Amino acid sequence: MLNRKHYQIIFWTSSIIILIFTGCFGSPQGKPEIKPKIKVGLVLAETTTERNQYLLAKIKESAKSQNIKIIEGDSKNNSEQQKKQIEKMITEKVEVVIMQPINSDAAKDFISMLEEQNIKIIVIDLLPENVSVDAFIAPDYVRAGELQAQYILSQGIELNPLILTGEPNSVSGIILPGNINQLKNSPFVKGMVVKEVPDQSDIKAYEISKSEYSKNSPNTIISHYEQYTSGIMKFLKETKLEKKVTFVTMDINKESLKDIKEGNLIAVDTMPNLLAQVILETTDSLLKTDSWKYDMQINNGTALVPAKYTPVRIINTDNLYLLNERFSELEELINSNQKTPEKQETNSEKENKQTKLKIKTNDGKEYEVTIPGEIEKIEMMPE
Template sequence: MKSFIPKTLNGSFKYINIRELGIEEFKECNFMNKKENRDNERVGIILPNQREERWKRDKAAMEKEGKIRDISLIFEYNDFEMEKQIEAINKLILDEVDVLIICPINGEGEPEAIEKAKKKGIKVISYDLLAMNSDIDLFVSFNLMRVGELQGKYLIGKVPRGNYIILLGEPNGEVFLEGAMEYIMPLVYTGNIKIITQEKVERWIPDYAYNIVKNSLIQYENNIDAVLAPNDAIAGAVIQAIDEENLAGKVAVTGQDADISAIRRIIEGTQSMTVLKDTNELAWVAINAAIKLIKGEQKITYKSINNGKINVPSILTNPILVDKNNVYSILNETGYYKNYIL
């Protein structure tokens, strides 16, 4: 299995409070001056979609920060399709954006499209996932390996023996799977855990996950104990499938993103856990970094990650595990509580 897991340089990452970081502390670079004859800065942003709650939250947080900082934001969506990704990049180049914030797909043609933007003097920030083999200026994300580790460790703690379904989000789900399998595979080797189904969920579409789980339930006569679901949208489809067999709450199901629906399911007891990634913080740092890139201010990051072409200045934040034991306290502490109907 090909892995897109980045390798760190000079040891482990130092995780920090983004608000305390100060964008002025990024690694020093030479950046272009603000484009002339422009009322305000223009930032192009490519997100996967507006179908999933996770990406709706990212967009809303970016719009809020963009309004505060008086910059123009132009949004495009790739729907995890490489053709749409390249079209979106080309459109934003024509829109003469100063900075491109991109959720990469890491498919054929993407590095060339990014290079085209760079040749036009556009700075590129890789958002959420690392753009591989591309000349990008900054990587802003969560510790994605840690997300998978939280999922895998939680799952084996809850179900140390039994039949597992492993779902891999495609594309770019390898890093989550790698983290989770560090905990799951040792119990597979001892025979305590049996992986009865392991499949990719193309374009992270929940309906595909539903079909995978439904077929597995039929094949194994409902003898399923745990499902590694990579995000909450997929977890919802998984739970729908097992609920139709009256197994909801009896099968452990992971998730990621802390969607409203997932929080409700955790409280109800049908979803075991999710992973909260504070998109308000991530959007804040991405927009402020874009402004600093435009102004050409000196910048420092604590570490770099090699993407197969260059060492990319990077900022990562830690995700937070949420289950029924801490759901209220975590949402209160992070400020997410007001966004949920509990």
């Protein structure tokens, strides 16, 4: 017969066995749950410019720490290709698409495609009219155009600028009014030519610059795209005009750093490092809360669009060092070709200096006189 002590032993033994089996075969305790990465689509207009390459690299790098998988889409500056990239994002079932439209007309249809799938939309650089998106983020392109114009006006000379633009429904259509508003009423501007460069081509930019200079001899050139810079600079250097024609462009790449340093080029920097940061913060907020910290709401025809404009700045020889963070080779470039400091003369060297004078009189006689030290002034005092 079992007594009380036996029952206690059986009870505690059974409890221990249950705990052991529960620990071994039950749900694991304290093991963190691995969450699948959130898919975010990034559809850029192109990836050939250094600005967009920087944006892509920065966004991909930062996404790694935010449990985000970036699905890339390069539109190759072609609207049909951009449509294919949007379709790819839909197939990939992304939760957010960051889109950089090539032109505003085609982008309207792409935005509608994403809306139908309830995909959140962040548009950068160019906002089509009469569309509703979750966020619009762009450099202040109107201000960029104003800065370009103000820089050439600050020279205080008579101007006949050549402005090389893109299509009216592209970013160029925002920059140009900034140019015109500053230049149109200035007494310095005696003539102004605006030319559209097809396909954002550096070759076409070269050809147009060459053709227009033969007709109008512009003393300033304003460019709206990074892609134009190399073509225009090629023309200026071939004709030895790089020091005579003031050239102000948009955005900066490695190739243009040396020309800025040498005073051949001025550029408006759209600060892609800051733009990338704002895009990432906005993406993270929309994924977590469906809202974000915008600065204003734009009345976009049929919708109010939350928006933020990032600052832009002029970069020239004097403040080129501000780009050190983005261009690792810049510090070496800035420090290269520095003038060797002039050697300071010692007192003994000054004392040992001599000046030799050659004097010719009216009657044809010549005299040579050596005088210690340097001559400051000679006066003729006839008696």
